[in-house]
Amino acid sequence: MTQRFDFEALDKTLRDILGTKDDANRLKLFGGMPILLGGDFRQILLVIPKGKQQEVIHACINRSDLWQHCQLHTLSCIMQVNEYNYDDEHDTQKHSFNKWVLDVGEGKVQARCKDGEDEPTWIKIPNDYIVRSEKSPIETIVDTIFPDYTVRQEDEEHLRERAILTPQNDDIEQINKHMFKKLHGATMTFKSSDEICKGSTDNIEQHHAYPVEFLNKLNFPGVPPHKLKLKIGQPIMLLRNLSPSAGMCNETRLIITDFQKFVLQARIITGSHVGKMPRSTIRSPFKGH
Structure with missing residues (x-):
């Protein structure tokens, strides 16, 4: 989420500082100091106020000359969704969901424009990954993720393997209130x-x-x-x-x-x-x- 210009400025600064002890460090990347970067382009990119897609991509570090000197290590396992059941058997449905999430992050899922937008930013979620609500949406998602919550609220294994993620704090507050009432x-x-x-x-x-x-x-x-x-x-x-x-x-x-x-x-x-x-x-x- 950091602009490439910040990394380039850090590179020049470390070359100047470490070059005072050894002139050879002025010719080395980051003055010869190992630098570890953590992040995932598939999750959250940096923020360019009112910037379009090409402006955001241009500001990323992989558009800098420094990127060719980086050794890239990729992650391919989604830790939030375990692909195995309690009996250690492989769950094909969970594997399919994990693969779809990775495909979304890598841009392999076709996107489309909506409401006259210039850039395609909308994707279609498969029906298998959608919970249909015939009653309250909050009650439906709670019953789906935490079945028999009133009876199994002391089952730590049951709670450990499940979680509800929401993009907004207001949704979190409503879900917490709903589940709080079920607690003894x-x-x-x-x-x-x-x-x-x-x-x-x-x-x-x-x-x-x-x-x-x-x-x-x-x-x-x-x-x-x-x-x-x-x-x-x-x-x-x-x-x-x-x-x-x-x-x-x-x-x-x-x-x-x-x-x-x-x-x-x-x-x-x-x-x-x-x-x-x-x-x-x-x-x-x-x-x-």
């Missing part, structure tokens, strides 16, 4: 802090400009809402790398096991630390009620 147990409500920073020099003016009611309505991506409702046994996901050695990495899924004052206790259900309780105490920035 009492509800614990955590409220966020609703005060202006005491260290601000304009604290008095800001206090009147940003009342508590306004602060409680703020909702940012990646940040919990003002009122966060949780239950024991509820699956949660970690969004920060807190302690990789203890399995506390980004996107690690856990099950809430207990509530304490400003502290959530949970058990890891994914990764190489399945079943372990994180040793590090994680305090919640919320007030429990």
Whole structure:
């Protein structure tokens, strides 16, 4: 997602810096320093404001002279969709879906224009990959991905193998509310802090400009809402790398096991630390009620 001009500037900068010790480094790529780049052109490209397809492609690093010196390693396995069943037998339907997703990313699926657009950006999804909704769309997708959720909500293997992805936070909130009602147990409500920073020099003016009611309505991506409702046994996901050695990495899924004052206790259900309780105490920035 980084423009090629940034990499070219980094190349020139490292040549100048490392060339002060050895003039031969001025002739080497990135001054002779190994550079590792991570990303996938099939997922997310860089953003060119109001730019067309050719402008976006022209700004990618594979259009730079540096690209011919790169050694490319490709990924061909979609980890989100396991192609094997519980009995380790190959699932042809999952394999077909994975192949279709890769074909979409590589541009092998024919696209078409819509509503007078200049560039073909729309593709047709096969009927086999579409869930038909005869009732509420949210209830349909939940029942399809998590069948018998009310009965199997304590089955960690059942929860570990499934997930619902949505492009918008509003959809996530509606799905979470729907599944939250199906969970057993009492509800614990955590409220966020609703005060202006005491260290601000304009604290008095800001206090009147940003009342508590306004602060409680703020909702940012990646940040919990003002009122966060949780239950024991509820699956949660970690969004920060807190302690990789203890399995506390980004996107690690856990099950809430207990509530304490400003502290959530949970058990890891994914990764190489399945079943372990994180040793590090994680305090919640919320007030429990």
